[in-house]
Amino acid sequence: MLFNSVEFLFVFLPLVLWLFHLAQTRLSVDAAIKVLVVASLFFYGWWQPVYLLLLISSILLNFYLAKLIHRYRSKALMILAVVLNLSSIVYYKYANFLVGNFSLLLQQNWQFEQLLLPLAISFFTFQQIAYVVDVYRKGEIEHNIMNYMLFVTFFPQLIAGPIVHHGSMMPQFADPNRLGVKATNVAVGISIFAIGFFKKTVLADGAAVYANPLFQAVDAGQLTPGFFEAWGGALAYTGQLYFDFSGYSDMALGLGLLFGISLPLNFNSPYKALSITDFWRRWHMTLSQFLRDYLYIALGGNRRGKFRRYINLFLTMLLGGLWHGAGWNFLIWGALHGGYLVVNHAFSAVKTQFAWRLPKGISILLSWLLTFVAVVVGWVFFRATTLDGALTILAGMAGFNGISLPAGILAQLQFATPLLQLFDVQASQGGGAVLVSTWAWSLALLLLAVSAPNVHDLFYRYLASESRAGKGAPTSRWQWQASKGWALLLAFLLVMGVSTLGQVSEFLYFNF
Amino acid sequence: MIVYLRYFLISILLLITAIAGFTYLLNPYAVFAAGPLADVVSRKTAAADKGRSIKSYQALVQQPEVLLVGNSRVEIGLPAQHPIYQGKVFNLGLPGAGVLMQYDYAWHVVKSTGKVKKIFLAVDFVDFLTSESAAKPLLGNWQGRLNYQLSQAHTPVTNSWIQGKEQLSFLLSQSAFIDTFLTLIQQKNDVNALSEHGFNDGRLYHHIVRSEGFAVLYQQKLQELTARLANPALKVQPQSSGFQALELFLQLLAEQDVEVTLFVNPYHYPYLDVIAQSGLQGEFERWKDLISAVAQKRQLSLYDFSIASELVMAPLQESSRDIRDNKYFWEPAHYRQAMGALMLDAMQAGNCRVQAEGRMVDICKILATAPLQ
Known part of the structure; x- marks a missing residue:
C-alpha cells in the first residue's frame, strides 16, 4: 500500500x-x-x-x-x-x-x-x-x-x-x-504529512514526466541526447529523487506523529551542501548513520591511519551503493561517492595545511556548484538501468554528443545567432515544448531545494528530540504556527496532492 | 491546536468545493453540459491532447445525430459546419487511434445515445497495414471507459468504477485544475483546441508555420512515415483484425439503421511518394480494392480522396511561413479544413467534381456507390 x-x-x-x-x-x-x-x-x-x-x-x-x-x-x-x-x-x-x-x-x-x-x-x-x-x-x-x-x-x-x-x-x-x-501531535503530524505528500505527488511525480522518458529512451539505445537534453533529464531526475524520497520521509514523520511516535530526521536539505561530506550528512541521514556505525567503524574507521581511513571510507560507500540495488551502476555510484569522499577529505587536509583561502562568496558558490555537479553525475548512474545508458547521458552532459536545440526554440533565438554559431548549436526536430518544460520544472525544483526551509526548519519547536537529532536550531524565519494562514496553505498543499490521485490520462501526441 | 485542526479541515472542504466549482464552470474538457461561461472558454485548449480520455464522455453530453469517425486527420481536417451534416454533429476523430479504437468509441456513442443517424467514416491505408500472422482479439485498454464495445456489441459493460473515477478526475484532479487555468489564459493563443463538438482547430500549425515554415512539418512527418513503413513485413491482410473490426462495425451499424459514408483520407503528394518509395504502392492499390469490396458488399458509398488530384499534387511552398501558401494541407498527412469542406461538398453532391480555386476540379474517385433511397 x-x-x-x-x-x-x-x-x-x-x-x-x-x-x-x-x-x-x-x-x-x-x-x-x-x-x-x-x-x-x-x-x-x-x-x-x-x-x-x-x-x-x-x-x-x-x-x-x-x-x-x-x-x-x-x-x-x-x-x-x-x-x-x-x-x-x-x-x-x-x-x-x-x-x-x-x-x-x-x-x-x-x-x-x-x-x-x-x-x-x-x-x-x-x-x-x-x-x-x-x-x-x-x-x-x-x-x-x-x-x-x-x-x-x-x-x-x-x-x-x-x-x-x-x-x-x-x-x-x-x-x-x-x-x-494528541491534538498537538495530530496538528503537527498532518501538517508535515501535507508537505511531504505535496513534495511526492506534485513535485516529484511532476518531474518524473520529464526524467523517465529520457532515461528509458537512452537505456533502450533509442536516443543519443545532446547537451541540453541530457542535462535537462539529469536535473529533472535530481529533483524527482530528492522530492520523492524526502517527501516520503516527511510523510513517514507526519504519520508517526499521529500516533505519538517520533521518527528520526532523514533529509536536511542535501542540495544545500557545500561539500560531499556535507551532502552525506544531509542525504538519507539514517542510512549514513547506519553505514558509519555498523560498517565504517567495524572496518576500523579512522583508527588505523589516513590510508586505511580512506580505504574504509571507499569500501563503506561501495557497499552503500550496493545496498541500493544489485547492479553495476549502483556499485559505480557507490564507488564514485567513495572516491568523492576520499578526495574531499584529502583536499580538506591539504587546504588546512597550506591555508588556502578564497573570498567567502566565491568559495561558497564554487563549493556548492562542484558538489552539486558531482551529485548529479552520480545520479545518472543511479537512475540509468544500463552502463551504456549512463555513459551516453554523461557524454551528452559533457557536450560530446553535440549541442542542439529544437527548431522551434532556435526560431525564437535568432537574435543570438552569433552565440549559437560560436557553440555550433544545431537544430533538432520539434517545437521544444518538452525541453522548455523540463528545464522550467528542473530549475524550479532546484530553486526550492536550495532556498526553501525543510520540515525540520519549519516545525523544529514542535518536534521531539528523536526527530531533532543531528540538526541544530533553525535559522529560517519561516516557522510553522497553528494559525489560519498556515492551515489554509497546508490544506492547499494537501488538496493539490490528493488531486493527483486520479489524474486525467495524458496523450502526448502534439504533432499528430 | 483543536482550533487549528478545525481551520485545516474547513480549508480542505472549502478548497475542494472551490476547485471543483471552478473546474465545473469553466469545463476545460467540455464533458459537462455547457454552463454560463461556455462562450468565454469555447476553445478547450487543454483538451486537444486528451481526445481519447474525454471524447467518449463528451459525445454522450452532445447526443449527436451525425458522427465523424477516424483519426487525427478527421479531427483536424473536417470543418465544424457544413450543410451535409443536417443535424447535430460530433467529431469523434481520435489522434493516433487505430481502427479498433475508432470503431469501439463510435459504437459506444451509437449504442449509448441511440440518436446517431449518419456516420462519415474515414479510412487510412497505414491503419490496415499489419505484420500480424493471425487476427488479434478485438480488445484494448481503452474499453473500460466505454459502455459498449465491438467485441460484446449489444451487452452493456458495467465499468462504473473506472468511469466514475475518470469523471471525477475531470472535476477534481491536479491536471483538471491546471488545465482549467490554461484554458482560461490560452483562449487567444496559437495552440490546438477542441470545441465541445470534438473539432480540433489546429492552431498550433499556425504557430509552427509562422515561426519555422512548412518545411519543418513536412520533414518531421515524412521521417516518421518512412520509419513506420520501413518494416518489410508490413502488408495488407484481408483476414487481419483491422478488416474484421471494420466488417463487424459496418454490420452493426446496418443493424441499427445508421447511414454510413466511407471515404479515404487525402494525402499531400510527398506522402504518396513515400508509400511508393517504400515499395507499398501495390499494397496500397490492393487495400483500396479490398475496402471497395467491403463497401460494395454493404452497399455503401466510398470516396477515394487519396488520388493524385490537382489539389493533392499542388506544389508545396516549402520555405513559406505564410499559412495561406499551402491552402489544402498542413503537412503530408493532414489536410486542412478547406480541403475537408471540398470533400464534404463532393460527398454531398455524390460527385467528385467540385468548385475550387474558381473552377471545377476533380478531387476524388468514387469506388462504390450506395443505392439511391
Missing part, C-alpha cells in the same frame, strides 16, 4: 487511527501497540501476502537470537544472526546479480530463478542487524515481542525508511505517556 493511494488515505489510515485511539483510551497502551502491529503487517501484506511469512520469520528469528545473544554474551551467535540476515538479503536481492556475473566471468551458462524482491527487505534487515549487534555490544535488549515487532514493522517507516534505531524507538514504546492521539 502506498501513502499516495486512495485506499491508504481514505480507508486504512483513518481506520487504524480510530482503532489505535480506541485501544489506547479504552484498553491499554499494549493493546494500542498490538493494533499498530497488526495494521503494519496488513499494510505490508497488501502488496504480497506471501512475503509476510518472510518478514515475520525474520522478526522472530532476530528477536529470539537476540535473547540468546544477550543471555550468553555470545559473539558467535551475534555473527550467526548477522550472517543469517545477510544471507536472506543476498538470496533475494543479489543472487541473480552474483550468479549472472560469475557465469559471465567463467563463461558458463548458469541460471538462477528470477525472484520477486521482497519489499523493504534492505530496511528491515539492516534495522535488525543493528539491533543484534547492539544487543551484543551494549547489552541492550527488548523483552516485549510486540514492541520489537512494532520497531521493525511500524508502517510509516517500513517501506522506505527512515531506518530507525532501536535506541530511539524502544523507549518511546515503553513510555506510557508517549503513545496516543
Whole structure:
C-alpha cells in the first residue's frame, strides 16, 4: 500500500487511527501497540501476502537470537544472526546479480530463478542487524515481542525508511505517556504529512514526466541526447529523487506523529551542501548513520591511519551503493561517492595545511556548484538501468554528443545567432515544448531545494528530540504556527496532492 | 491546536468545493453540459491532447445525430459546419487511434445515445497495414471507459468504477485544475483546441508555420512515415483484425439503421511518394480494392480522396511561413479544413467534381456507390 493511494488515505489510515485511539483510551497502551502491529503487517501484506511469512520469520528469528545473544554474551551467535540476515538479503536481492556475473566471468551458462524482491527487505534487515549487534555490544535488549515487532514493522517507516534505531524507538514504546492521539501531535503530524505528500505527488511525480522518458529512451539505445537534453533529464531526475524520497520521509514523520511516535530526521536539505561530506550528512541521514556505525567503524574507521581511513571510507560507500540495488551502476555510484569522499577529505587536509583561502562568496558558490555537479553525475548512474545508458547521458552532459536545440526554440533565438554559431548549436526536430518544460520544472525544483526551509526548519519547536537529532536550531524565519494562514496553505498543499490521485490520462501526441 | 485542526479541515472542504466549482464552470474538457461561461472558454485548449480520455464522455453530453469517425486527420481536417451534416454533429476523430479504437468509441456513442443517424467514416491505408500472422482479439485498454464495445456489441459493460473515477478526475484532479487555468489564459493563443463538438482547430500549425515554415512539418512527418513503413513485413491482410473490426462495425451499424459514408483520407503528394518509395504502392492499390469490396458488399458509398488530384499534387511552398501558401494541407498527412469542406461538398453532391480555386476540379474517385433511397 502506498501513502499516495486512495485506499491508504481514505480507508486504512483513518481506520487504524480510530482503532489505535480506541485501544489506547479504552484498553491499554499494549493493546494500542498490538493494533499498530497488526495494521503494519496488513499494510505490508497488501502488496504480497506471501512475503509476510518472510518478514515475520525474520522478526522472530532476530528477536529470539537476540535473547540468546544477550543471555550468553555470545559473539558467535551475534555473527550467526548477522550472517543469517545477510544471507536472506543476498538470496533475494543479489543472487541473480552474483550468479549472472560469475557465469559471465567463467563463461558458463548458469541460471538462477528470477525472484520477486521482497519489499523493504534492505530496511528491515539492516534495522535488525543493528539491533543484534547492539544487543551484543551494549547489552541492550527488548523483552516485549510486540514492541520489537512494532520497531521493525511500524508502517510509516517500513517501506522506505527512515531506518530507525532501536535506541530511539524502544523507549518511546515503553513510555506510557508517549503513545496516543494528541491534538498537538495530530496538528503537527498532518501538517508535515501535507508537505511531504505535496513534495511526492506534485513535485516529484511532476518531474518524473520529464526524467523517465529520457532515461528509458537512452537505456533502450533509442536516443543519443545532446547537451541540453541530457542535462535537462539529469536535473529533472535530481529533483524527482530528492522530492520523492524526502517527501516520503516527511510523510513517514507526519504519520508517526499521529500516533505519538517520533521518527528520526532523514533529509536536511542535501542540495544545500557545500561539500560531499556535507551532502552525506544531509542525504538519507539514517542510512549514513547506519553505514558509519555498523560498517565504517567495524572496518576500523579512522583508527588505523589516513590510508586505511580512506580505504574504509571507499569500501563503506561501495557497499552503500550496493545496498541500493544489485547492479553495476549502483556499485559505480557507490564507488564514485567513495572516491568523492576520499578526495574531499584529502583536499580538506591539504587546504588546512597550506591555508588556502578564497573570498567567502566565491568559495561558497564554487563549493556548492562542484558538489552539486558531482551529485548529479552520480545520479545518472543511479537512475540509468544500463552502463551504456549512463555513459551516453554523461557524454551528452559533457557536450560530446553535440549541442542542439529544437527548431522551434532556435526560431525564437535568432537574435543570438552569433552565440549559437560560436557553440555550433544545431537544430533538432520539434517545437521544444518538452525541453522548455523540463528545464522550467528542473530549475524550479532546484530553486526550492536550495532556498526553501525543510520540515525540520519549519516545525523544529514542535518536534521531539528523536526527530531533532543531528540538526541544530533553525535559522529560517519561516516557522510553522497553528494559525489560519498556515492551515489554509497546508490544506492547499494537501488538496493539490490528493488531486493527483486520479489524474486525467495524458496523450502526448502534439504533432499528430 | 483543536482550533487549528478545525481551520485545516474547513480549508480542505472549502478548497475542494472551490476547485471543483471552478473546474465545473469553466469545463476545460467540455464533458459537462455547457454552463454560463461556455462562450468565454469555447476553445478547450487543454483538451486537444486528451481526445481519447474525454471524447467518449463528451459525445454522450452532445447526443449527436451525425458522427465523424477516424483519426487525427478527421479531427483536424473536417470543418465544424457544413450543410451535409443536417443535424447535430460530433467529431469523434481520435489522434493516433487505430481502427479498433475508432470503431469501439463510435459504437459506444451509437449504442449509448441511440440518436446517431449518419456516420462519415474515414479510412487510412497505414491503419490496415499489419505484420500480424493471425487476427488479434478485438480488445484494448481503452474499453473500460466505454459502455459498449465491438467485441460484446449489444451487452452493456458495467465499468462504473473506472468511469466514475475518470469523471471525477475531470472535476477534481491536479491536471483538471491546471488545465482549467490554461484554458482560461490560452483562449487567444496559437495552440490546438477542441470545441465541445470534438473539432480540433489546429492552431498550433499556425504557430509552427509562422515561426519555422512548412518545411519543418513536412520533414518531421515524412521521417516518421518512412520509419513506420520501413518494416518489410508490413502488408495488407484481408483476414487481419483491422478488416474484421471494420466488417463487424459496418454490420452493426446496418443493424441499427445508421447511414454510413466511407471515404479515404487525402494525402499531400510527398506522402504518396513515400508509400511508393517504400515499395507499398501495390499494397496500397490492393487495400483500396479490398475496402471497395467491403463497401460494395454493404452497399455503401466510398470516396477515394487519396488520388493524385490537382489539389493533392499542388506544389508545396516549402520555405513559406505564410499559412495561406499551402491552402489544402498542413503537412503530408493532414489536410486542412478547406480541403475537408471540398470533400464534404463532393460527398454531398455524390460527385467528385467540385468548385475550387474558381473552377471545377476533380478531387476524388468514387469506388462504390450506395443505392439511391
